[in-house]
Amino acid sequence: MEVYKNISDLRVGIILLEDVFANTKYPIMRKNTELSFEHIEVLRDFGLKRIKVEERVAKKELSEVDQNAPVNPEDILENIPMNQYLLRKQYTDAVRAYEKEFSNWRAGIKPDIVKVREFIVPLVEQYTKQKDMLGMLNEFSIPEDYLYHHSVAVGILSAAISNQMGMDKGEVLQLGLAGALADCGMAKIDPTILRKTAFLTKEEYNEVKKHTLFSLKMIQDTPLLRQEMKMAILQHHERLDGSGYPRGDRMDAISVHSQIIAVADVFHAMTTERLYRPKNSPFKVIEMIKEEEFGKFDLKVVEALHKLIGHLSIGTRVKLTDGELGEIMFVHRDAPLRPMVKKKSNGMMIDLTTNRNLAIAKILD
Structure with a gap:
C-alpha cells in the first residue's frame, strides 16, 4: 500500500516509491531504494519530514542484500558511502549559509568573517580528506544559485589544490576561506546583470570586473585573513601573461595564492552548468587550461589540480x-x-x- 510516512515512523526495509529531493538538483535517494538504518539517518539529517513509501517491508533482510548487484553509474549519490552523503549535506548547508550572508552584504552589511569561517573551514577540512568527492562538485551546482555554489566550491578547490601542493594546514585553511570570499564583491554588482541568461555586453562585463576591487574593500580590515590572502582575492582574475584584471599584473607580480584561487575559479566555472551555457567535462577543462590557456596559469598549480581531479589509470x-x-x-x-x-x-x-x-x-x- 502506498502511503506518506513521517521520517520518525520509518523502518528498515521499507521501499521508496518516488525519488527523494532535498532542495537539490539531483535526488539524494532513488525510487525503489530499500531503506537501511543509514538511509533513514540521512533523511533525518537533510531535515525531511515525510516521504512516499510502500507500507510493506521488503522480504530480504538488510544483511542479505546482494553486495555484488550491478550498479547504475548514473545514480551519483546512491553509490557513495553514507559519510559522503553527510558531506554532501554539509556542502548544501554551507551554500545556504553563504546565500544568507550574501543577502546581508547586498543590503550593505559588512561581511562577518567569523560566520563565514564557521561553515567554510570545517567543510574544506573534510573535502581535503575525501578527495574523491572533489570531482562531484560540478554535479551539485544549481544554475539559478550558481553564485553561492561557485563561491563555496572555489573555497573547497583552493584548499584542496594548496594541500596537494604541500602547503601547511594553516595556509590551506586560509586559502579555503579566501577562495570562498573572492567573489563577495559580487554583492555590489547590479543583480539584473548577475541574473542574465545571455552573454554580457561589454559594458556589463566591465561592471562585473569591478567585483575584485569590491571584494578587497569589503574584507580589507579583517584580521582573520592574512595580507597575502587579501591580495589573492584582489588578484584572482589576473593572468601571468598580463591579460587579466583589475590591474593587468604579470608573472612574479602575481602570487601563487592568487593563482591557486584563479585556477579553482576557472575550473569550477567551466565545469558547471550556467543559465546561458552547458557544463564542460572536467577532463576537457583541465586540458583546455593546460593547452588553450597556456601561459596564463602557473603550471605547478594546474598540475596539482590535474592530480586531484584528472588522474586516470588502466582499468578505470x-x-x-x-x-x-x-x-x-x-x-x-x-x-x-x-x-x-x-x-x-x-x-x-x-x-x-x-x-x-x-x-x-x-x-x-
Missing part, C-alpha cells in the same frame, strides 16, 4: 562525452587526459588523442 570505468561507457585500456604518457578507451557497447577501442571531438566526461568507479 569512464563515461565519454557522447554518453558511451567504457574502460581505460592505455594511458598515454604525453597525453594522460586522452587515454585509449574500450567501449562497453561493442568492444571497440577508441584513442582519444586522435578522436578530439570526444573526452572523458566522468569517472564511474
Whole structure:
C-alpha cells in the first residue's frame, strides 16, 4: 500500500516509491531504494519530514542484500558511502549559509568573517580528506544559485589544490576561506546583470570586473585573513601573461595564492552548468587550461589540480562525452587526459588523442 510516512515512523526495509529531493538538483535517494538504518539517518539529517513509501517491508533482510548487484553509474549519490552523503549535506548547508550572508552584504552589511569561517573551514577540512568527492562538485551546482555554489566550491578547490601542493594546514585553511570570499564583491554588482541568461555586453562585463576591487574593500580590515590572502582575492582574475584584471599584473607580480584561487575559479566555472551555457567535462577543462590557456596559469598549480581531479589509470570505468561507457585500456604518457578507451557497447577501442571531438566526461568507479 502506498502511503506518506513521517521520517520518525520509518523502518528498515521499507521501499521508496518516488525519488527523494532535498532542495537539490539531483535526488539524494532513488525510487525503489530499500531503506537501511543509514538511509533513514540521512533523511533525518537533510531535515525531511515525510516521504512516499510502500507500507510493506521488503522480504530480504538488510544483511542479505546482494553486495555484488550491478550498479547504475548514473545514480551519483546512491553509490557513495553514507559519510559522503553527510558531506554532501554539509556542502548544501554551507551554500545556504553563504546565500544568507550574501543577502546581508547586498543590503550593505559588512561581511562577518567569523560566520563565514564557521561553515567554510570545517567543510574544506573534510573535502581535503575525501578527495574523491572533489570531482562531484560540478554535479551539485544549481544554475539559478550558481553564485553561492561557485563561491563555496572555489573555497573547497583552493584548499584542496594548496594541500596537494604541500602547503601547511594553516595556509590551506586560509586559502579555503579566501577562495570562498573572492567573489563577495559580487554583492555590489547590479543583480539584473548577475541574473542574465545571455552573454554580457561589454559594458556589463566591465561592471562585473569591478567585483575584485569590491571584494578587497569589503574584507580589507579583517584580521582573520592574512595580507597575502587579501591580495589573492584582489588578484584572482589576473593572468601571468598580463591579460587579466583589475590591474593587468604579470608573472612574479602575481602570487601563487592568487593563482591557486584563479585556477579553482576557472575550473569550477567551466565545469558547471550556467543559465546561458552547458557544463564542460572536467577532463576537457583541465586540458583546455593546460593547452588553450597556456601561459596564463602557473603550471605547478594546474598540475596539482590535474592530480586531484584528472588522474586516470588502466582499468578505470569512464563515461565519454557522447554518453558511451567504457574502460581505460592505455594511458598515454604525453597525453594522460586522452587515454585509449574500450567501449562497453561493442568492444571497440577508441584513442582519444586522435578522436578530439570526444573526452572523458566522468569517472564511474
